[in-house]
Amino acid sequence: AIQMTQSPSSLSASVGDRVTITCRASQGIRSELGWYQQKPGKAPNLLIYAASSLQSGVPSRFSASGSGTDFTLTISSLQPEDFATYYCLQDYNYPRTFGQGTKVEI
Amino acid sequence: VQLVESGGGLVQPGGSLRLSCAASGFTFRSYWMIWVRQAPGKGLEWVANIKQDGSLKYYVDSVKGRFTISRDNAKNSLYLQMNSLRAEDTAVYYCVRDWSPSSGGNDFDAFDIWGQGTMVTVSS
Numbered sequence: 001a002i003q004m005t006q007s008p009s010s011l012s013a014s015v016g017d018r019v020t021i022t023c024r025a026s027q028g029i030r031s032e033l034g035w036y037q038q039k040p041g042k043a044p045n046l047l048i049y050a051a052s053s054l055q056s057g058v059p060s061r062f063s064a065s066g067s068g069t070d071f072t073l074t075i076s077s078l079q080p081e082d083f084a085t086y087y088c089l090q091d092y093n094y095p096r097t098f099g100q101g102t103k104v105e106i
Numbered sequence: 107v108q109l110v111e112s113g114g115g116l117v118q119p120g121g122s123l124r125l126s127c128a129a130s131g132f133t134f135r136s137y138w139m140i141w142v143r144q145a146p147g148k149g150l151e152w153v154a155n156i157k158q159d160g161s162l163k164y165y166v167d168s169v170k171g172r173f174t175i176s177r178d179n180a181k182n183s184l185y186l187q188m189n190s191l192r193a194e195d196t197a198v199y200y201c202v203r204d205w206s207p208s209s210g211g212n213d214f215d216a217f218d219i220w221g222q223g224t225m226v227t228v229s230s
Contacts, residue, residue, distance in 0.1 A: 001167070034215060036150070043200055043220035044142075044150065049207060050214040087150055091215035095166040096152035 002026050002090050006099035013104060019075040021102045023066075023088035031067045032092040038101075039084045047086075048073065078104070107131035107219055109184075109201045114224030121191050121228070127184040127201030127221055135159075135179035138204040140217060141186050143197035143226075151197070154186065155204065168194075191228045198223040 003026040013019050023033065031051035036044040046055045048064040051071060061076045075082055083106055088099040113125040125141070141153040154165045154175040163175050174187040184201055203219035 030212075032212070032214060034217070036217070038150070043223060044217070045220075046216055046218050049205075049216035050209055050212075053207070053209070053214075055216065055218065089150075089152070089215070089217075094164040096155075096215065098150045098152065101149045 001095055002029065002092065002097050004088055004090055004097050004099040006086075006088060006102045008102060009100065010103040010105060012106065013078050014106070015078055015080055017078045019078050019082075019104060021073045021086055021104075023071045023073070023099050025069045025071075025090055025092075028068045029090045029092035032090060033066070033071050034089045034091065035062075035064055035073045036087045036089060037082075037084045038087065044087065075104075109203065109219055109221035111199065111201045111221045111224035114199065114226045116227045116229065117191055118230050119192060119228055122187070122189045123191065123226060125186040125188065125199055125201075125224060125226070129182045129184065129201075129203070132203070132219075134177075134182040138206055139175075139177060139184045140202040140204055141175060141184075142200045142202050142217070142220075143195075144200070144223075145194075145197040148197075153199070156184070188226070191226075193228050196226060196228050198225050 005024045033051045035048040038044040064073045085101045085103045110128045140155040156175045172190045176185045200223045201221040202217045205216040205218040
C-alpha cells in the first residue's frame with residue numbers, strides 16, 4: 001500500500017497566519033490526491049481534489065499544489081473556523097490511503 | 107442530500123454486525139460509494155468501496171475476507187457486513203459518496219458527502 005506522510009503532525013498558528021501542510025507519497029501518484037478537513041466530533045469535509053482543484057463552496061484562501069510524490073495544502077490567511085485536523089488521501093491505487101493528519105491549533 | 111448510517115453498536119470479538127446507510131436527495135445509483143472508519147482518537151482509514159452497479163468492490167487488506175460491501179440501488183442503500191470482528195475494528199464508520207470528477211481523461215476520488223457516522227465497539 002502507498003504510504004502517505006504528512007508534516008508537521010501538528011502546528012500552532014494565529015488568525016491571519018499563512019499555513020502550509022505537506023503530504024509525501026511513498027511512490028508517485030501523479031495528481032491523484034485530495035485534502036480533507038475534520039473538526040472535532042464531525043465528519044470530514046472535502047477541500048481539494050485532483051491535487052489542486054478547489055471543491056465547490058470551499059473558501060478561496062485554501063489552495064493546493066503538487067504532483068508525483070510531494071504535495072502541499074496552503075491556507076493563505078488562517079481564520080478561526082480553520083482550526084481543525086487536515087488529511088491527505090491518495091486515490092492513485094487501491095487501497096486508498098490517508099495521511100496521518102495534521103492538527104492546526106491556536 | 108444526505109447519508110444516514112445505522113446498525114452500529116457493541117459486539118463481542120468474533121461477532122458480526124451489519125451497517126446500513128440510507129441515501130437521499132441524489133441519484134444513488136450514479137455514484138461510487140465508500141466506507142471510511144476512524145478509531146477513537148485516531149486518523150481516517152479507507153475501508154472499502156463499490157462501483158455504481160456493484161460490479162467492482164475493493165477493500166483494505168485488514169478487512170479482506172471478513173467484511174463485505176454491498177448496495178441496493180432500488181432501496182438507495184449501502185451496506186457493510188462485518189464478520190469475525192476484532193478489537194481493532196472499533197471505530198466510527200462513515201458512509202461516503204464519491205463524486206468522481208473527471209479531468210484530462212482521469213477519474214479522481216472526491217468524497218463530497220459524508221454521513222454522521224455510526225460507532226462500532228468490539229469488546230468482551
